[in-house]
Structures are given as structure tokens and as C-alpha cells.
Amino acid sequence: MEIDAAGIQSIPADQAPPTPLSMFVWRFRRNTKAVVGLVIVLSLILIAIFAPILAPQDPLDGNLSASLVGPGGEYLLGTDKNGRDVLSRLIYGARVAIGGALGVVIISELIGVPLGIWAGYKGGRVDAVIMRFFDLMLAFPPLLLSFAVVAAFGPSLRNVIISLGILYVPFAARVVRSVTLVQKEMVYTEAARAMGYPQRRIVFRHILPNTLSSVIVVTSLDLAFAMLDIAALSFLGLGVQPPTPDWGTMLSEGRAVLLTSPHVAVGAGVAILIAVLGFNLLGDGLRDVLDPRQANK
Amino acid sequence: MARLIITRLLTMIPLMFIVASVVFLMLRFVPGDPARIIVGNQRITEENLQNIRVQYRLDKPVLVQYGYWVKDLAQGDLGRSFRQRADVNTLILERLNVTAQLVISSFLLSMIISIPLGIISALRRNTWVDFSATIFSLIGASSPVYFTGIILILLFSYKLNWLPALGEGDGGWDTVKHLALPSLALGFSLACVTTRLTRSAMIEALSQDYIETARSKGLSARTVVMKHAFRNAMIPIVTVAGLQFGALVVGTVLIEYTFGIGGLGSLIVQAVQVRDYPIVQGATIFIAAIFILVNLIVDILYAVIDPRIRY
Numbered sequence: 001m002e003i004d005a006a007g008i009q010s011i012p013a014d015q016a017p018p019t020p021l022s023m024f025v026w027r028f029r030r031n032t033k034a035v036v037g038l039v040i041v042l043s044l045i046l047i048a049i050f051a052p053i054l055a056p057q058d059p060l061d062g063n064l065s066a067s068l069v070g071p072g073g074e075y076l077l078g079t080d081k082n083g084r085d086v087l088s089r090l091i092y093g094a095r096v097a098i099g100g101a102l103g104v105v106i107i108s109e110l111i112g113v114p115l116g117i118w119a120g121y122k123g124g125r126v127d128a129v130i131m132r133f134f135d136l137m138l139a140f141p142p143l144l145l146s147f148a149v150v151a152a153f154g155p156s157l158r159n160v161i162i163s164l165g166i167l168y169v170p171f172a173a174r175v176v177r178s179v180t181l182v183q184k185e186m187v188y189t190e191a192a193r194a195m196g197y198p199q200r201r202i203v204f205r206h207i208l209p210n211t212l213s214s215v216i217v218v219t220s221l222d223l224a225f226a227m228l229d230i231a232a233l234s235f236l237g238l239g240v241q242p243p244t245p246d247w248g249t250m251l252s253e254g255r256a257v258l259l260t261s262p263h264v265a266v267g268a269g270v271a272i273l274i275a276v277l278g279f280n281l282l283g284d285g286l287r288d289v290l291d292p293r294q295a296n297k
Numbered sequence: 298m299a300r301l302i303i304t305r306l307l308t309m310i311p312l313m314f315i316v317a318s319v320v321f322l323m324l325r326f327v328p329g330d331p332a333r334i335i336v337g338n339q340r341i342t343e344e345n346l347q348n349i350r351v352q353y354r355l356d357k358p359v360l361v362q363y364g365y366w367v368k369d370l371a372q373g374d375l376g377r378s379f380r381q382r383a384d385v386n387t388l389i390l391e392r393l394n395v396t397a398q399l400v401i402s403s404f405l406l407s408m409i410i411s412i413p414l415g416i417i418s419a420l421r422r423n424t425w426v427d428f429s430a431t432i433f434s435l436i437g438a439s440s441p442v443y444f445t446g447i448i449l450i451l452l453f454s455y456k457l458n459w460l461p462a463l464g465e466g467d468g469g470w471d472t473v474k475h476l477a478l479p480s481l482a483l484g485f486s487l488a489c490v491t492t493r494l495t496r497s498a499m500i501e502a503l504s505q506d507y508i509e510t511a512r513s514k515g516l517s518a519r520t521v522v523m524k525h526a527f528r529n530a531m532i533p534i535v536t537v538a539g540l541q542f543g544a545l546v547v548g549t550v551l552i553e554y555t556f557g558i559g560g561l562g563s564l565i566v567q568a569v570q571v572r573d574y575p576i577v578q579g580a581t582i583f584i585a586a587i588f589i590l591v592n593l594i595v596d597i598l599y600a601v602i603d604p605r606i607r608y
Contacts, residue, residue: 136315140588141543143550144581151569151577152324228441232551235443236566255447255555262451269444277439 027289034285037220040278048094057085059092059245068261078263080253082243086267089245093268096246097227097275100161104226105219107165112172113215117207119173120180121199131177134170142167143229150238157230160239164229168222175218179211213290220283224276231272247272301600305593309586314367316585317578321366324574325359334572335379353377375579380571385579388564395465396560399476399483399549406484407491407541412534414488415495416527419503430492437489442548446482446555453478463557479556483548487541494537498530505529531602539595546584 018026028034047054056076062083071078077086119130142164149163183189183206192202233239234248242249247268254265332349350356354365369376375385418427437445454462466475502508503526511521550562557563561580568576 136312140316140585141547143547144584147565147569148320148323148577148581151572151574152326155570224439231441232443232547235441235551236554236569238566238569251441251444251447255443258447258450259455262455265444265447266451269441269447272444273436273440276441277436280435280439 024289028285031285031289033281034289037278037280037282037285040274041282044094044098044275044278047091048098051092051095055085055088055091057088059084059088060243068257068264070261071263077267078261080250080264081257081261086250086264089250090247090267090271092245093247093250093271094275096157096240096244097231097272100157100230100240101223101226101279103161104164104168104230105222107162108168108222109172109215109219111166112169113176113211115169116173116176117180117203117211120177121184121203121207123181127177130173134173137167137170143232146229146233147238150233155233155238155241157240157244160230160233164226168226171222171225172215172218175214176211179214180207183207183210217283217287217290220279220286224279224283227272227276227279247275301596302593305596309589309593312589313582313586317370317582318363318367320578320581321363322359324578325362331355331379331574334574337380337571353379370582375582376575378568378576379573380568381573381576385575388576389561389580389583392559392561392564395472395476395558396549396553396562398472399479399552399558399560400545402476402480403483403487403548403552404538404545406480407487408538410484411488411491412495415492416499416522418492418496419499420522422500427496430496434489434492437485438493440486441551442483442486443551443555445486446479446552449478449482450556465558465560475556475558479552479558482555483545483552486548487544490541490544491534491537495530495534498533499526502526502530528602532599535595535598535602539592542588542591546588 028038062079064083066075066079067081067083069075069079069083071086075085075087077090079085080089115130119127145167146160146163149159153159186206189202189206192206230239231246231248231251234246235252237249237252240246240249242253250268251265251272254262254268258265331353332346332355335349335353336346347356354362357365366376373386375389377384378388381388414430418430421427450462453460460478461475462478464475466472503522505526508521508525511525516525549560550565552558553560553562554566561584564576565580567573568580
């Protein structure tokens with residue numbers, strides 16, 4: 001970590017005054033957590049995109065005569081019980097992990113952001129009803145409610161994404177609501193109202209852009225939670241189904257052969273850990289960068 | 298206080314009712330014939346299938362089934378399992394003991410690890426103790442609890458051969474030995490979150506004016522930290538400890554599966570896998586009830602810790 005306290009005064013005087021974006025970049029680069037998180041997240045995204053180029057073997061096609069080979073040698077991280085290359089499966093697993101988590105967060109925010117703005121802007125009874133309902137949802141761990149969905153509609157990645165997406169709605173909505181409550185009382189919003197601007201304009205021009213930084217932080221942290229929840233469901237056999245290469249499923253398969261071939265479970269577990277850590281660090285770091293007051297709490 | 302408990306218990310009833318109804322209706326509006334789930338892969342005549350439908354009231358319209366179910370629920374009857382020849386109540390009670398032991402020991406372990414660690418981190422802010430505690434808890438919070446469990450199995454069971462890796466033991470010392478690793482895995486995962494929270498709550502409390510006053514009165518460092526700062530830091534800690542009950546329940550499900558423990562968690566997972574709806578909904582409602590009770594206890598604790606809070 002660079003010396004933060006001294007760094008504050010280190011903008012050279014001969015430079016142009018900082019824009020909000022350059023201020024953001026400058027603060028971001030001084031935040032170790034944010035930078036490490038971003039590096040991990042970007043690497044993961046690149047791995048997911050270029051999986052076919054990066055993977056040394058076919059993730060689905062096993063060589064049964066090379067079942068449960070240990071790490072090192074021809075297979076860098078060894079093979080699983082079907083003789084499939086663990087490294088290649090881990091690389092392809094990044095697609096499911098990131099795609100799944102993104103799906104959950106996109107669904108939750110498409111519903112949660114408008115609901116949060118609506119509740120915060122309207123206030124009164126609308127707000128009370130929506131918030132009571134969310135309290136009820138939050139009173140319960142999302143994973144447990146997904147169990148009921150999976151029991152009803154069967155185990156699949158799609159069902160997991162939809163159910164978690166809906167169960168994550170309160171997370172996004174509550175944050176957006178609290179920002180809306182503050183923005184609604186700001187002088188410029190007041191002025192826009194006094195000038196007779198339509199509500200639509202006030203919401204889209206004044207309130208929505210101001211929720212952006214909170215939404216970014218929530219997105220990053222929710223991606224970490226979603227990744228953990230999807231992996232957990234797959235680990236229990238209730239999410240991604242074999243033979244799709246997926247970290248949670250691989251960990252579950254690895255658990256069955258733990259005594260003889262721990263490399264399968266450890267590889268998958270480390271992959272989940274690094275990915276979740278990356279999104280957690282990025283989210284934590286972004287919160288420090290975007291909202292210094294919150295960070296000191 | 299008595300009024301608080303009574304009102305909270307009364308608001309619990311509609312809350313429970315909504316949770317129960319949502320779960321029930323979701324499971325009933327699903328395509329497929331539940332009677333077929335009950336028989337599984339057995340060959341069966343249409344007549345016997347019809348008998349099963351009558352026995353489980355599956356021949357009635359969904360709303361009538363719902364009516365019966367609400368009536369049974371009001372009497373504390375969670376119904377009968379589709380697959381196992383037993384009442385859901387019996388199945389839950391059978392499995393409850395080991396899960397309760399797991400939950401309580403994990404919770405205690407997490408407190409024993411996190412509170413001292415959080416206090417020390419806050420007192421020695423920005424030292425190597427603080428940094429290592431922060432990094433440790435960040436990594437721990439990102440590791441799925443079942444992976445933490447698998448690492449503990451590899452280390453303490455396979456490598457060192459100190460503790461058993463699977464099962465719940467046969468009571469007494471054997472159970473303690475069997476539950477040690479699962480409790481540690483779960484307790485450690487929870488501790489990672491609580492450590493960070495205790496640290497920030499303590500830093501907040503230590504920066505207050507009354508700490509300065511207490512110090513200038515010449516009170517010992519110990520009294521200042523424990524009596525003045527920690528007591529005030531307890532409110533956010535208790536809040537999160539209560540909220541963590543959710544993580545604890547989910548963690549128990551995963552940990553039981555990892556360590557092959559036949560508790561409530563494995564009961565639910567098995568039921569989901571074979572679509573044994575009565576168990577899924579019964580266990581969900583049971584956990585919801587405990588959840589609401591835990592939140593009530595947290596509210597009562599507030600008043601005990603902080604006499605300024607009155608209900």
C-alpha cells in the first residue's frame with residue numbers, strides 16, 4: 001500500500017484541475033483492495049472468454065485410461081475420475097461461474113433498481129408495502145428458498161439463476177431506495193420540481209445517475225454472493241448438472257475421491273475462492289473509492 | 298419486556314403463515330403427478346396409485362389441499378413424507394439433535410475466535426496483527442464453507458489422522474470428536490465476518506469521548522476496553538450475530554453434506570433431490586420459525602446489553 005496520507009497532497013500543481021473521472025481513477029489506483037480485485041476479475045473474464053484457446057484439453061472428452069492422474073506431467077492439474085483434464089475444466093468453469101452470477105445480478109437489478117427508486121421517490125404507503133415485503137424476503141436465506149424452487153422445477157442452472165435472481169431483488173432495491181431518499185431532498189431536485197419538470201425527467205436525469213455508484217458497489221458484492229450460492233447449489237447436486245464443467249460440481253465430484261485424489265476438489269475450491277475473493281475485494285475497494293464516508297465506518 | 302415478547306410472537310404468526318403458504322403453493326403448482334413421486338420407480342397399478350392419491354389427499358383440488366394443510370399446520374402437524382414412511386415432525390425431531398449441536402458449537406466457536414481477534418485488531422490498528430487478521434478474514438469469508446471443511450478433512454483427518462472425517466459419531470466423546478471438524482469449518486467461516494465487524498465496532502467505540510474521560514479518570518486499560526468500549530461495541534456485534542443465523546443454517550446444510558452427517562440439512566437436501574415436498578416445506582417452515590425466534594432473542598438481548606434501549 002502506498003502512503004495514503006501523504007498521497008492526498010501529491011497532485012502536481014501544474015496539471016489541469018481533476019475531472020470526476022480522473023479523481024475516481026486516481027483514488028482507485030491508490031486502493032490496493034480495488035486494484036487487486038480488478039486484476040483478479042479481469043483475468044477471470046479473459047479466461048472465460050478465451051477458454052477454447054487457453055484450455056489444453058477438451059473439458060468434456062475424457063480419456064478413461066488416464067483416470068485420476070495426479071497433478072504434474074502431461075496433465076498440469078491432473079485428471080478427474082472420467083479422465084478429463086482438471087485444468088481445462090476449471091478454465092471452462094469460469095464461464096459458468098461468471099455467466100451464472102451475472103445472470104442472477106442482472107435479473108435482480110432489472111427488478112430491484114426500478115422498485116427501489118419507486119419506493120424511495122413515492123414514499124408513503126407504496127414505500128411501506130414494498131419494504132415490508134422485502135423485509136419478509138430478507139428474513140430468509142436465499143439459498144434455502146432456492147431449495148424449494150429446485151424441488152419444484154428440477155435442478156438446472158437456469159432454475160437456479162432465476163430463483164436467486166428474484167431472491168436477490170431486495171439487496172439492490174434497498175440500496176437504491178436509500179440513495180433515492182437522499183437525492184429526493186437535494187436542492188437541485190427541489191429546483192427541478194419547482195421549475196415544473198416532469199417526474200420522469202427528475203427520476204432519469206437527477207436520481208438514476210446518482211444511484212450509479214451504489215449500484216456498482218452492490219453489483220460487485222452481489223456477484224461474489226451469487227457465485228458462492230450457485231456453487232453451493234451445484235455442490236449439493238441441485239444446480240449445474242454434469243457433464244457441464246462447473247466448479248461447484250467438480251468440488252462435489254472431488255469430495256467423493258478426496259482420499260486418493262485430493263487435487264480435483266482442491267483445484268475447484270481454490271478457483272471458487274479466488275473468484276469470490278476478487279469480486280469481494282473489488283466491491284470493498286470500490287466502496288472505499290466511491291463513498292469515502294461509508295468506508296470509514 | 299413481556300409486552301415485547303407477546304407482540305413479537307403474535308406478529309410471528311402471519312409471517313409464518315405467508316412463508317408457509319408461498320412454499321406450499323409453489324410446490325403444488327408444479328407440473329407432474331405427486332403420486333408418481335411417492336411410488337418412485339416401483340411398478341404399480343392405477344388402482345393403487347388412486348389409493349395413494351386419496352391417502353395423501355392429492356385427489357382434491359389444490360385449494361382444498363391447502364385448506365387441510367393450513368388446518369394441520371395450525372395444530373403443529375407438518376404432514377407425512379412422500380418417500381419415507383414417517384411423519385415430517387418425527388423426521389425433523391430425529392435429525393434435530395445433531396444439527397442443534399453443530400449449530401451451537403459452530404456459533405460458540407465463531408464467537409470465541411472472532412471477538413478477541415476483532416478487539417486485538419482494533420487495539421493494535423495497522424500493525425502486523427491487524428493486517429494478518431484482515432487478510433485472514435477476507436480469504437476465509439471468500440472460501441465456500443464446504444471447501445474450508447474439505448481442507449480441514451485433508452489436514453486433520455488424512456494427513457495428521459487426528460480426527461474422523463465422516464459421520465456424526467455414536468454419542469458422548471465420539472460425537473465430540475466427529476463434530477469437531479465440521480464445527481470448526483463452520484465456526485471459522487462465520488468468524489471471518491464477525492472479526493471484521495468487531496474490529497470496526499471497537500474502533501468506533503474507542504474513538505468516543507467517554508473513552509477519553511474513562512482514561513483520564515485513571516481507570517485501567519482493561520476496564521476501559523472491556524467495560525466501556527466493548528459494551529458499546531456489542532450492539533452491532535449482536536445484530537450481526539443474529540443476522541448470521543441465516544448463514545449458519547445454510548452453512549449447516551452444506552457442512553452436513555460435506556461431512557456426511559445425518560442432520561436436518563441432509564434431510565432437506567435428500568428431500569429436494571427426490572422431490573419429497575412435505576419434507577421440503579415442513580423443514581422450511583420449521584427453520585423459518587426458529588429464525589424468527591432467534592431475531593426475537595436478539596431484540597431482547599439489545600435491552601439487556603444497553604439499558605438505554607426500552608421497548
